[in-house]
Amino acid sequence: MGFGRLRVATFSVVCATAPASAATQGVLFEATVSPVCTLTVGDNGLMVASPDLQTLSSKLGGGGAGHVGLATTGGVEISVDPVTAVTVPPADATATTWTPTYALSGSHSVAETGSATQLDDPGSSTVTVHLVGTKSGADSFAAGDYEATVTVRCE
Amino acid sequence: MIPILAAMAALLPATAGGQSMSPMRGEVVSFDDRFAVRVFPGNPYGHRIRIEVKVYDQSFRPVAAEIMPASFMLGADASRPVLVVVPFAGAAERKVRICTESIPFPGQNTQIRAQICGKFLARRL
Numbered sequence: 001m002g003f004g005r006l007r008v009a010t011f012s013v014v015c016a017t018a019p020a021s022a023a024t025q026g027v028l029f030e031a032t033v034s035p036v037c038t039l040t041v042g043d044n045g046l047m048v049a050s051p052d053l054q055t056l057s058s059k060l061g062g063g064g065a066g067h068v069g070l071a072t073t074g075g076v077e078i079s080v081d082p083v084t085a086v087t088v089p090p091a092d093a094t095a096t097t098w099t100p101t102y103a104l105s106g107s108h109s110v111a112e113t114g115s116a117t118q119l120d121d122p123g124s125s126t127v128t129v130h131l132v133g134t135k136s137g138a139d140s141f142a143a144g145d146y147e148a149t150v151t152v153r154c155e
Numbered sequence: 156m157i158p159i160l161a162a163m164a165a166l167l168p169a170t171a172g173g174q175s176m177s178p179m180r181g182e183v184v185s186f187d188d189r190f191a192v193r194v195f196p197g198n199p200y201g202h203r204i205r206i207e208v209k210v211y212d213q214s215f216r217p218v219a220a221e222i223m224p225a226s227f228m229l230g231a232d233a234s235r236p237v238l239v240v241v242p243f244a245g246a247a248e249r250k251v252r253i254c255t256e257s258i259p260f261p262g263q264n265t266q267i268r269a270q271i272c273g274k275f276l277a278r279r280l
Binding site: 034035036037038039040041044045066068076081129147148149150151152153154155 | 174175176177178179180197199200252254256257266267268269270271272273274
């Protein structure tokens with residue numbers, strides 16, 4: 001038993017007097033997150049005519065905005081294009097001024113606008129898209145089907 | 156429960172289209188009179204959508220480029236590589252936008268086309 005105690009004590013001394021040889025070395029990790037943008041069209045819109053038939057709008061009663069989901073890492077710009085692709089009934093021979101607008105809610109808050117908006121922060125938002133068509137002077141919308149495409153761009 | 160689920164399914168947009176694309180920024184150096192960029196359009200939906208890839212200049216005028224493939228169906232939650240080869244057209248440097256566009260389906264009078272554009276700068280050595 002005495003010999004056993006001596007052996008344990010000797011081992012302890014060896015461990016305690018051994019010089020420390022451990023060192024620390026930092027390992028560097030780097031990453032670059034590039035701008036990423038995802039657009040997900042939820043609803044297309046619906047325009048209705050005003051009583052005087054001079055306005056076709058998604059903002060009027062019975063109409064509806066289009067909705068697009070947006071997810072981004074930030075560092076992107078959101079915008080809507082001027083409307084170029086429009087289908088009108090044959091009876092409509094007069095010019096129409098089309099005005100697309102959008103607003104953002106969610107991680108990004110942007111009041112209704114037709115201009116491009118820089119989104120610096122990451123997050124998910126809903127883009128609410130409206131379209132209004134107007135006739136000038138005595139012109140008015142004709143009976144038939146109208147169809148317009150609004151391009152929502154993230155770049 | 157089943158009637159409620161059926162009603163919700165009817166409310167879901169069956170004609171939606173949208174997408175993502177990576178990368179959205181890039182610089183290319185080329186020894187040739189053309190440069191190539193590989194982009195990866197993605198489909199975030201749970202169903203197939205049709206996608207078109209187009210190239211524009213800084214003023215959004217179309218640029219003649221080889222796009223392989225330029226239009227294709229993409230499966231749910233999938234992405235695929237698209238090779239875009241753009242000529243320098245005599246310039247030493249060219250800035251282009253490569254855009255991934257969803258194809259709106261007809262049926263409603265205001266359709267939404269989602270467009271993701273990446274900005275790329277190419278220099279010729």
